[in-house]
Amino acid sequence: MNPVLSHTPSTSLIRREVAGLPRYDPGADPDEVAALSGSGRVIKLSNNENPFGVSPAVSEAVRKALADGVSRYPDPAGRRLAEAIGRSLDVPADRVVLGNGSENILELLCRAVLDLGDLVVTQAPGFSLHETFPRIMGARVHKVPATAEFGFDADAWRDALAASPKLVFLANPCNPTGAMLDADELEQVVAALPESALLVLDEAYGEFARSRPGYPDGLEALRGLDRPWIVLRTFSKAYGLAGVRVGYGIASDETLIQALDRVRTPYNVNHPAQEAAIAALGDHAHLADTVRRTALEIARVTDRLSEAGLSVVPSSTNFLFIDTGHPADHVARELHRAGVIVKAWREPGYETYIRASLSTPGDNDVFVRCLTEICAKDKP
Template sequence: MNRVLAPTASAPLIRREVAGLPGYDPGADPDEVAVLSGSRRVIKLSNSEIPYGVSPAVAEAVRLGIADGFARYPDPTGKRLTDAIGKSLDVPADRIVLGNGSENILELLCQAVLDPGDLVITQAPGFSLHEIFPRVMGARVEKVPVTAEFGFDAAAWRDALAAGPKLVFLANPCNPTGAMLGAGELDRVVAGTPESALLVLDEAYGEFARPDPEYPDGLEALRTLDRPWIVLRTFSKAYGLAGLRIGYGIASDAALVRALDRVRTPYNVNRPAQDAAVAALGDHAHLADTVRRTGLEIARVTDRLRAAGLRVVPSSTNFLFIDTGHPSDRVAWELHRAGIIVKAWREPGYENHIRASLSTPEDNDVFVRCLTEICAKDRS
């Protein structure tokens, strides 16, 4: 979905920065794929959704909320949830901001911090909104590429950070590759980021990586630093609340949260989302089981794809970044014909890659079989 806005009567009203933006790609429409494939059940692997269901405590919290009715506005401060997050992380509640997904907080940060012409540093390949939101504000975006083995390029990051960015977006683990930065690599980015810049550590997939002893907890790495920073996390991924849209940020100081409050809409997080997040935060066993099952499938599917001759980036998330050796749009189209939706990657230099989030073992087996057949056919 990289459409540029077409000329219309309203075109003169649209800011130049907005008119030239690429569109966010959510993946193919399941209904359209169902028609194309003739399949009654589409396997959707494009949006990093969890197949194991939500915590029973979440279901009960939402049920009670529905019984209470939807006629009243949600708490604009999200006090019950920010208190719960603050207690769980040993952080004052006034340093926590809530968002309609953590991507909403990315948007708020750009609105509150960036002026036209400011420099933003992020990763390549990377999450498209790390580029789109800064460009909306007229900022310049420079991307630091990974190494040929999808590892951290310390020299490239050092040079990029030396250019004096105002905002730095770093995802750990990385979306779309699934690779994680170790503690030493994170320390290099932190040390190289100018103290005048805001360092944004996006840990949307952090719960999946946390069992790895090599994965650094970003909050602990930044907690004592006297400089501006914010760590972003979400309930959309490992907690399985994608449909409720609820994320949060832990900031270096309350003043940064107050600045974000000035640009956010007053009721940006709905009542069911707040209730569900409180319940999810308290069910440690359900989260641990989800992370365990996901890790087993990541390892199993990675082994099968590599055995079939495909290059797969080692993943610390619930998705895989796969070099198919063929144009990603064509591979994705063939998968659509089989009733499977993945994300075709179109970022320059990675046009042969797809990103596929994993589902149940049964769905994953269908995906592996179809993908390997498609790639084998193209090689023959």
């Protein structure tokens, strides 16, 4: 026995808000799936990553940043990146906050804003961290369900917002469904917000939806609105920088930015990540090509799965929410045997759904074939 390690559990030390939390589920481990399938190659569709790679300018920026050395701390404010974002979006750099992924900013918002017992309103089905971070702070969470067709339920949102939440997390497009609110639906949410509520508009997948008819650019919709708000975006998805972790927020006022600065970890975005994000932001052609190729695959795979009799939520993102008609955990395990990783959805009411991000056409064809075979085999 290693004498340094204790066998006495620390149960009594853990806050009750934390003790009852589920651990974040990133999806199955690729090495374990490779061993299970006996295949040297795994198709990973569980994390909504970009299969088309980063801009060549990003690769060069990271190479140069590493060549410059990593023995010094990065700029804690990320000034060059904040200024680049500001120029791109026509906002002051002092209204930009940077994070180690946009979920880092979600956590900072909860730490800065929420008191014990405060109410948070968000979507169902929804991104798990929109619920987890508030619960860590001892807040209450009310989840507004989508309609049966995964659309916007205006009455349900109006009722939820009438209960005076302090924070409202709204993802547009929605993760995991891929559905989006149109301009009128977003306006209905904004109009129903209590004056004391902070609206957090999570646009992690906004780049994929921005060219679609009816999609409202959240920053343009909220710009100039005389109330507190913040729009969150990320470089992890459409820009392909998931491995270096850079997200950002644009806030209504400098006071909110200053509060987030007080609770964030110093140097929360490393130097190569800052340089990569600046380069990615400048390559408009690469982003447009990624969005175009993704939309083509979303349409093609949706058609093929629908033809096979599976129910697929229309998606404006890089992933699909699919009703398999079977327990999602079972379907996911069977896909693991074929070397394919998806996210089995365990949120109550959606236990037959999987979320699958799309990859290259060849990988997507393997996924469609395996999924349809599994679902057909398991029909009663």
